[in-house]
Amino acid sequence: MPPADEPELFDSAFLARLERVRLQVRRVFAGNLRADRRSRRTGSSLEFADYRNYVPGDDPRRIDWNIYGRIERLMMKLTEEEEDLRVSILVDTSASMHWRPPGADRLSKFDYARRLAAVLGYLALHGMDHVELWFFDSTLRGESGIFRGRPAFHQILRFLREVPTSSGSTSLEESLGRFGKRQRRRGLAIVLSDGLDPTGYERGLTALAGRHFDLHLIQVMDPAECKPTERGDLLLRDCEGGGEMAVTAGPGLLRAYKEEVERFREGVKTWCSRHRAGYSFVLTDTDFDDVVLRMFRREGLVQ
């Protein structure tokens, strides 16, 4: 994956800007290790959680002596426990993600998604969270294992560079369903995909949202997919082997096509909103800084 570990793409200035950015989750999950995330457990952080009566065996350092002075009862001051978060980043590696319009010199959707995955992994490591990455197409293809701590960033990059062989087609239902079943620990699930599953995206995403993952879908698309410019008598061939189709692309048909893409995008967005999932739409010609520092912040993925 040359683009992801090229130094200029993650130069010091960009990384410095990422220092002030953290991944944000809507829900509170239970972690294994102490970290920066709020937990359902009470612990030793400075964040106040509650009071309870003292029982023998409690740490006498946590007795609130001010309350004892007022009411002469021993009360224990409880604070929140800060724990780590499981961040799962799933990258679509189907053939449609590798598609690029002829003659275009911009990144493919997959390369763009890999970059985003690397950045998101970096942010998770920076927040002392557990990070794991998955590739998928018609099923789950590769699992990175769990990374923790900043030094693991290079392992993330290495994983992203070694893309498994893709079967070509996309099945969100199969891939994400299988992922949901395998994951015992809930956490933040970030799906990077174009969502172009001929059988529909709903079942796959439901498999995650229904298992109480904090789901965030990043839909990556190429501008040429949204606004095609090819005109004339065309034989369209699906890059995922979905067959061929003859069309005569004129202004009317292209206009109808753009409306259909927009309708599809609005449908995905509405679905995410209804299922309390996060949604980001990214075009591959969008400036990377804008996506990470503005768009993701605006859409609640980072803070």
Place this chain on the structure above:
Amino acid sequence: MNFVFPAAFFLTALGAGIVALYLQRQRRRTIEVSTLLFWQRVMEREPHRQFLGRLRHPLSLLVQLLILLAVILALARPEPGRRATGHTMVVIDARARMQAGDGRVFRDAVKAAQDIAARASSESPVGILAVRGGPDLISGFSGDSRDLREKLSALPVTDAAGGMEETLALGRRLLESQPGERRLVVITDRPLETDDAEEILTGRAEDNAAILALSQRPVPSSPQSAEVFVKIGNFAVEASDLELELSLDGRVFDLQKFRVGPGEEKNYSLVVPAEMLRAGPGGLQAKLTQRDGLEVDNSAHALLTTGSPLRVLLLTKDNPFLEGALRADPSVQMEILEPSGWRPEFAESFDAVIFDREFPAGLSLDGGRFFFFGRSPFESPGESVVVSDPEITDAKNPLLWNVKSIGPVKARLLRAPEGWRFEAPLFGEGSPLVLMVEKPGGSRHVATAFGVDDTAFPLRAGFPLFVSNVVRWLAGREHTGTGVLEAGQIFHPAPGEKIALKPRETPTVLAGEAPLLAEAPVRLERKGFYETRGPRETRWVAVNASSGEESDLRKSTNSAGSFLSTPSAGGLLLWQGIALLALGLLLVEWWLHHRRITE
């Protein structure tokens, strides 16, 4: 809507071919896309796009079908309006005033007539009459539009004046004999006062000045000099300064300026002295020098009496009246001889021979020009009768020019010889008092039924004029009234005489030139000098186009640019407009094609 060539609609079958070509499977560019999902959804949502997609470029197909339709329509030559199924008689005005506007008025008239002729067919034949002084049948009813148009193209305009009624009447008569629907279409420059004819008006009101009359006559006191009379008129809306130029045999000898008010006329006369007439043939031309609406009436021609003296032989024992009358005419060179001294060969040496009261026995009338005064070979047996009031039967007869009456006479009976053409301008008691006989070949004779002893006529002032008139007629130099004919009049050549078919600007014959000559009566349609050749000499006839009715262009009008037979827009016929539309559509299709291959 009618179509000149409806067979062109068979070409509409080509439209099916064009559609078939558009439905044909064509080689498409193969393009790999990330998904067909959206395309399939579009087709499911808008199934009509699948058919339009099969049609490839529906706009191009539409444009090409329109091009084909426009080409077929243009070939079919559509013509709005009802289709004439009956006979159409076109009367085209070819009179002098149609030359107005440097010929534009007549050209428009011919064009309008050709447009009508273009629609001629066997079901709707078209005939053509021209008004050129009188009716002239250019073509009978014919369905051959090409032949009709060619005849119209060759139709010349004339300098003739005259009315149109005679031609319209002929047109009506020709139509009446035809079955079915009948149309009479008149193409002229001003409205007609008739209800049964469709009018196509091509004229335009213009200012014009004209020479309305040019005539001459010998000065009675000096017949070798000529008195010239000119009348000019101004047919403009404002007063004009007109310049009149008079020239004789091509040399200008007088120039006059006149201020003439709108609608006014001015007369001008002068005497051309005999000295000026001895040099040339006597061709007089009057000319208005300024340009105006009609060029043809700005000049006029006349012939002044000139030439060598008339040689006259008088055979008499003693007749002071005859001698005195002949001596009074300066143009007569007279010799007197005793009747016994007559020799037949004298007849060839004199322009006229006068036999006073007797004539030689066995005199041959052939080849001579004799004036029998008193006794003649044309007398018939019978008693003389006294005629108290002789009747002038032809006041315009050249023998009676300026002769009002001769008084009572005692006359013998005269009878014209058989085989001779004769006239009797003076009659009394059922018998001619003066007999003119003529025979092809140049023989002319005059006989009186009375002699010097039978009448007091020799004592009258008209007697010398009568004698002079007789001598001039015998010599072929009679006074012909004003000496000028109007264009459009028919000229009847004398026996043995021929007339040229084309006029000249001056009465001179160029060396080596052989004009076309006609012996039959000819309508002289163009103004100028016409040469006539008789058995013994050459004469000239002057023809003018002098008519106030023709020159007054103030009454001219037009059909506001729309001929009844030629509906057009912007100067284009309907089929031409459709052809232009086809060309425009072709450009659009070319542009669409260019856009397809470049984008």
